[in-house]
Amino acid sequence: MTPNAQVRMEIGNDDIAVISICNPPVNALTVSVIAGLKEQYQEAIKRSDVKAIVLTVSNYEDSIHLKNRYLTREEEQFSKFEGDGKFCGGLDINIVQNVQKNGDISLLPDASVDLVIDTIENGKKPSVAAIQGFALGGGLELAMGCSARIATSRAELGLPELKLGIIPGCGGTQRLPRLVGTSKAVDMLMSSKIITSEEGKELGLINDVVSSEDLLTVSRLWALDIAEGRQARINTLQRTDKIEPIRESSAILETARQKVLKTSPSMPHYKACLDVIEEGIISGGYAGVLKEEKVLRELILSKSARALLHVYFAERATSKVPGITDCQLKHRKIEKVAVIGGGLMGSGIATALIRSSVQVILKEIDYDCLQKSLKSVEVNLQSLVKGGHLVEEKMKKAFSLLKGVVDYEEFRDVDMVIEAVNEDTLLKQSIFEEIEKICPPHCILASNTSTIDLNVIGARTKAQDRIVGTHLFSPAHVMPLLEIVQTENTSKQAILDVLKFAKIIQKVPIVVKNCTGFAVNRTFFPYMQGADMLANLGVDVFRVDRVITEFGMRIGPFQLLDLSGYNVFLAVVKGFAVAFPDRSFQSPLLQLMMENGHTGKKDGRGYYLYQKGKSPEPNPSVLKVVEECRRLVSIIPGGEPISVMDQEIVEMLFFPVVNEGYRVIEEGVVQRASDLDIASVHGMKFPSERGGIMYWADSIGAEYIYKRLKSWSEAYGNFFKPSLFLEERATKGIPLGAHP
Ligand SMILES: C[C@H](O)CC(=O)SCCNC(=O)CCNC(=O)[C@H](O)C(C)(C)COP(=O)(O)OP(=O)(O)OC[C@H]1O[C@@H](n2cnc3c(N)ncnc32)[C@H](O)[C@@H]1OP(=O)(O)O
Numbered sequence: 001m002t003p004n005a006q007v008r009m010e011i012g013n014d015d016i017a018v019i020s021i022c023n024p025p026v027n028a029l030t031v032s033v034i035a036g037l038k039e040q041y042q043e044a045i046k047r048s049d050v051k052a053i054v055l056t057v058s059n060y061e062d063s064i065h066l067k068n069r070y071l072t073r074e075e076e077q078f079s080k081f082e083g084d085g086k087f088c089g090g091l092d093i094n095i096v097q098n099v100q101k102n103g104d105i106s107l108l109p110d111a112s113v114d115l116v117i118d119t120i121e122n123g124k125k126p127s128v129a130a131i132q133g134f135a136l137g138g139g140l141e142l143a144m145g146c147s148a149r150i151a152t153s154r155a156e157l158g159l160p161e162l163k164l165g166i167i168p169g170c171g172g173t174q175r176l177p178r179l180v181g182t183s184k185a186v187d188m189l190m191s192s193k194i195i196t197s198e199e200g201k202e203l204g205l206i207n208d209v210v211s212s213e214d215l216l217t218v219s220r221l222w223a224l225d226i227a228e229g230r231q232a233r234i235n236t237l238q239r240t241d242k243i244e245p246i247r248e249s250s251a252i253l254e255t256a257r258q259k260v261l262k263t264s265p266s267m268p269h270y271k272a273c274l275d276v277i278e279e280g281i282i283s284g285g286y287a288g289v290l291k292e293e294k295v296l297r298e299l300i301l302s303k304s305a306r307a308l309l310h311v312y313f314a315e316r317a318t319s320k321v322p323g324i325t326d327c328q329l330k331h332r333k334i335e336k337v338a339v340i341g342g343g344l345m346g347s348g349i350a351t352a353l354i355r356s357s358v359q360v361i362l363k364e365i366d367y368d369c370l371q372k373s374l375k376s377v378e379v380n381l382q383s384l385v386k387g388g389h390l391v392e393e394k395m396k397k398a399f400s401l402l403k404g405v406v407d408y409e410e411f412r413d414v415d416m417v418i419e420a421v422n423e424d425t426l427l428k429q430s431i432f433e434e435i436e437k438i439c440p441p442h443c444i445l446a447s448n449t450s451t452i453d454l455n456v457i458g459a460r461t462k463a464q465d466r467i468v469g470t471h472l473f474s475p476a477h478v479m480p481l482l483e484i485v486q487t488e489n490t491s492k493q494a495i496l497d498v499l500k501f502a503k504i505i506q507k508v509p510i511v512v513k514n515c516t517g518f519a520v521n522r523t524f525f526p527y528m529q530g531a532d533m534l535a536n537l538g539v540d541v542f543r544v545d546r547v548i549t550e551f552g553m554r555i556g557p558f559q560l561l562d563l564s565g566y567n568v569f570l571a572v573v574k575g576f577a578v579a580f581p582d583r584s585f586q587s588p589l590l591q592l593m594m595e596n597g598h599t600g601k602k603d604g605r606g607y608y609l610y611q612k613g614k615s616p617e618p619n620p621s622v623l624k625v626v627e628e629c630r631r632l633v634s635i636i637p638g639g640e641p642i643s644v645m646d647q648e649i650v651e652m653l654f655f656p657v658v659n660e661g662y663r664v665i666e667e668g669v670v671q672r673a674s675d676l677d678i679a680s681v682h683g684m685k686f687p688s689e690r691g692g693i694m695y696w697a698d699s700i701g702a703e704y705i706y707k708r709l710k711s712w713s714e715a716y717g718n719f720f721k722p723s724l725f726l727e728e729r730a731t732k733g734i735p736l737g738a739h740p
Pocket residue numbers: 025026028029088089090091092093094134136137138139141160161164167168169170172316
């Protein structure tokens with residue numbers, strides 16, 4: 001496409017040039033779009049019949065992408081009134097990937113000074129951005145270069161660059177503080193928060209919020225008013241009125257710096273972004289822009305930016321499943337869902353669904369249990385509001401979509417059932433037998449089991465093709481991962497429907513094959529067993545947790561045990577010992593913990609002591625229990641606690657995970673190594689700046705991992721024994737991420 005085909009200009013009788021970007025699906029700023037914008041702007045500035053410019057997008061409602069999109073009822077409503085145009089999703093992320101692949105920073109186009117400052121902001125004619133859909137990253141930066149911004153009421157705005165390991169590169173670090181103040185800008189940038197245009201108007205980012213029908217008219221009038229002097233032409237980069245005084249701004253930035261140094265020590269771009277903002281506050285907007293550009297160019301090639309970009313692309317790949325999404329099937333809508341069981345998981349699932357505008361029937365066994373479950377959902381919603389993830393008004397609307405029941409009558413017209421009762425095989429079998437009779441024939445029958453074979457759960461039904469695993473992670477309304485489990489009988493249609501459904505409920509899906517523990521628990525179970533092994537080899541449990549959190553995990557394995565409950569873990573140990581007897585490690589540690597009155601967070605005493613309002617403290621009496629366990633298990637070679645460096649602790653916990661991960665790939669449980677990266681980042685909170693478990697393993701290399709596992713297996717047993725697949729890769733020098 002020539003630049004002009006992607007960026008068009010129309011001049012109206014009002015002497016306003018409307019320049020529109022047309023680069024579906026998200027109007028990303030490619031090199032040719034940037035060139036096209038510059039070309040059309042120069043033309044508009046040159047022409048005598050143009051007084052001002054409106055920057056917008058073409059409305060391509062008929063684009064194939066949008067036609068194929070699965071819209072929620074709310075979105076359909078929205079698209080009817082608002083049109084489907086999307087202002088701009090930012091710089092084309094493929095450019096960033098290319099820069100990293102080739103190590104060539106010159107591939108990054110200069111849009112900051114050349115286009116945004118010299119052409120849009122300081123150009124001879126004023127421009128107004130007419131925003132619909134979203135303006136993100138470079139898209140919002142273009143808009144902030146305009147003299148004013150008019151947006152439709154449902155438009156979304158944000159600078160999410162930090163999520164990608166970089167900082168904004170078209171003046172975002174300078175103009176956002178000048179429009180909304182340092183404090184709000186820091187908050188938006190550090191959290192990559194997306195805000196609505198209404199919020200944007202309150203903050204000063206948006207000048208006016210209008211309906212979709214009025215967007216162009218109002219923007220044209222606004223542009224004309226500026227051109228004819230009825231409205232001031234504002235150069236945002238030169239503004240200082242919204243920024244807090246230097247001292248106050250510096251204090252805000254210093255507080256944020258201390259926070260990110262604590263929470264994201266291995267992500268240099270957070271601190272770099274704050275430094276760039278400060279440069280602009282001290283030395284002026286233009287100096288800030290120059291520093292921003294320089295810092296961005298350095299950061300793009302950093303280790304964490306490469307890893308975070310890998311996570312971005314790996315996440316996008318999870319919803320493209322060969323054999324499912326490429327075989328011309330059309331997804332069906334899932335609008336009404338029944339959830340069976342309102343315990344911790346069931347209430348979390350119901351919360352996740354209603355907050356995404358899905359109608360939910362929540363079934364419990366009696367009214368007492370039902371009341372408790374409904375209360376849990378309410379509390380979950382309130383916690384989302386408190387955390388700023390949901391607005392109060394939406395909470396009420398979400399709650400109105402929930403109906404509690406104690407029988408199956410309402411199941412007659414549901415599109416999907418998600419069973420979330422205890423991990424009791426017989427109970428699940430009888431539930432599936434019953435729902436098959438009452439639910440409509442298209443209804444998907446899903447189980448949230450994390451361990452039980454789906455074929456066994458559905459053994460008493462004839463609906464094997466509609467049975468699917470929908471394994472969410474606790475708390476289900478917060479954790480972003482959805483493991484979709486496919487048996488050999490599950491239809492492609494059912495998987496496709498659940499994949500689309502995942503998008504609606506804002507979960508990241510990974511499609512996996514049926515096996516013990518599926519992909520996520522199976523791969524990560526050796527991590528917990530490795531911790532048990534280390535404790536029994538004489539390594540201090542609190543040191544293990546400290547080293548693992550320093551590596552970047554939110555909490556260590558022993559604290560995780562306290563949170564998830566010992567009984568859950570013990571049940572999983574049993575299942576694994578049966579399924580993988582060759583490499584399962586078992587010790588009586590948890591049993592001894594419980595016998596000594598340490599039962600985890602729920603009772604306030606586990607490996608840690610829990611008191612309301614206080615951080616968990618290591619529980620010193622645990623040490624005696626661990627000592628007793630070591631005596632009983634007696635696996636320490638020579639009887640003396642082993643001596644390990646911190647790095648070795650990390651390796652002894654994560655290399656067995658990598659080892660199992662490759663078995664999972666080899667057996668076809670997942671299709672790609674990158675699916676396990678996403679599973680680790682979103683399911684286990686593996687540090688995203690390390691790119692996920694398999695990406696991290698590849699950065700270390702198969703040979704080293706193999707050698708370490710081999711030597712530990714010789715010293716401490718089969719738990720560490722490297723798989724044949726790993727051995728082959730190590731011997732042949734094949735990267736771990738390469739397709740088997
Ligand atoms: C210099 C600057 O400061 C630097 C930057 O601007 S960096 C870029 C910052 N922008 C972002 O991070 C936005 C990332 N994208 C998103 O959040 C979402 O895609 C979105 C909100 C824009 C659109 O969401 P939605 O309508 O649900 O569409 P979605 O399915 O996600 O995207 C459609 C397609 O557009 C692609 N796309 C989205 N944003 C893109 C971008 N900035 N560049 C290239 N492609 C992009 C997606 O990869 C997807 O392609 P695929 O179908 O082949 O996977």
